[in-house]
Amino acid sequence: MTEAAVNAPEAKSTNTSSAQLETMAWDSKSRRFVLLYLPLCCFLIILLFPFYWMTVTAFKPNAELYNFAEHNPFWITSPTLDHIRMLLFETAYPRWLWTTMLVSVCATVLSLFASVLAAYAIQRLRFKGSQYVGLAIYLAYLVPPSILFIPLATMVFQLGLFDTPFALILTYPTFLIPFCTWLLIGYFKSIPFELEECALIDGATRVQILWQITLPLAVPGLISAGIFSFTLSWNEFIYALAFIQSSENKTVPVAILTELVTGDVYQWGALMAGSLLGSLPVAIFYSFFVDYYVSSLTGAVKE
């Protein structure tokens, strides 16, 4: 139901006396332009500009970067790969990418495993007090990392995990499991219970039912939870900043901020190239699974 379509009959019936008003109401094209396309374009430009600026800066030679008088800053006259080459061959960037990938994948697998079982138990086994466990897990999602990182840092130190990827692999599930569990509870809810009853009658065990019936049907939910966990782990910052000290174990977001920012002169070209390369994996990943992202984002909120 569009604004214009809604207004047209109204205008016809009520404003017949005023010719000017009628033309204004009928003039739906310009009205739509001002009320819809213009604001939408502004939103798009503002939301995308930092990425454009990041990209432009990453491929600009230093001479152009700091000389607005002779070069139009919005465009590149002689693009260069210098910043990216420097990043890949003169810093430990590939190593940081690899660490981030490893940590994200391991944390995601661990969280998915724990969440699938927990969501199945809460939604399908329906033991006494299962809804309280569900509520407790929901509340766990509301505990932000900012109030946990200091005690976690002391724990990580005492466990001897400080400065190892395991510190991150084990702590990331604290915010991934609540999210995934809630998402999967919603998905399991949508799978008809009758299917499981049929399987029970046919003599399947509970484990067989979970493995052969519920899980295959919940694959879209698993994909949503998986890609979301991966993105959240990739983007995580405060734990990685607090628990990792040596340069080679850092994740990309932390390393760019702590290793590439050196001295008083910021290497903006390299910084932007690093940000761009660090964003690309998630952005590519995202472009393949847009619908899953949207459904998990909205699904998790709606549950």
Next chain:
Amino acid sequence: MSATTAAPVWTKMRPKQGALSRLFDWKPFLAFVCLLPAVGLLMTFLTYPLGLGIWLAFTDTTIGREGIWVGLENFIWLMDDPIFWSAVFFSVFYTGVATIGKFALGLWLALLLNQHVPFKSMLRAIILLPWIVPTVLSAIAFWWIYDPQFSIISYLFVDVLGWRDQNIDFINTAWPARWSLIAANIWRGIPFVAITLLAGLQTIPPSLYEAALLDGASGWQRFRYITFPMLLPILAIVMTFSIIFTFTDFQLVYAITRGGPVNSTHLLATLAFQRGIQGGQLGEGAAIAVSMIPFLVFATLFSYYGLARRKWQQGEGND
């Protein structure tokens, strides 16, 4: 309920199974095993640290030294600390202004996207980008946009439009730095708000609007008496999440200003990091982090009542 109670009756008629598989079919055991990994991980790395953090707040622990119980000393110390109070003020101010901005603009964007627009799904995908990209990396881009010398916004206003004679000061004095951080936070928050509210908008039945049209409701009335009340439950939940994660924000401030200039843009989280991890005063850092808890409890209660209202609206019982 009948389905679950009927199940064990049938299991007895099955062919004989091994002890292990019968154990796994025994519901209490299975439920226990299924919950063990999730609950175990959360207990170890969430509940225990939460308690430990509260305990640390009452000790004088530093890095490398076990602390002793000092009672409320850390909090009393913080009460006299102007930097702590400035962080409290900025946390509240930052959360308040950024939340209002995010929700006003996000709701507007959601309403725009709810109309018939070409390439709608592609637009939706593009709009979510700022939320997908690691916050720190987009914050670094903002840092570069806010550069005192080579800011592109300054260039636009000074050289292209000629509205100003000198570069805009974004992050080198207290108030401009605060507003710049809030702007970056709003930029990052709009997509999440817009996409979740759009999902809420799409669940509103069109028949309500048709009925309102027949009754002669204006565009504003339709928004005020249909869209807004129907959106309120999801709005309450999204807002709770947004408030909690804005109040405890760390990345944006740490990446762009690191709490400067002269500690004016510290949030409680960045101050806790500076004192606790960088300064080594774990006890004091924990006390700052713990002082965020009352606020979070308040926000959670807000969420709870939002949820309760939603169930009531849908006619569901409290299952």
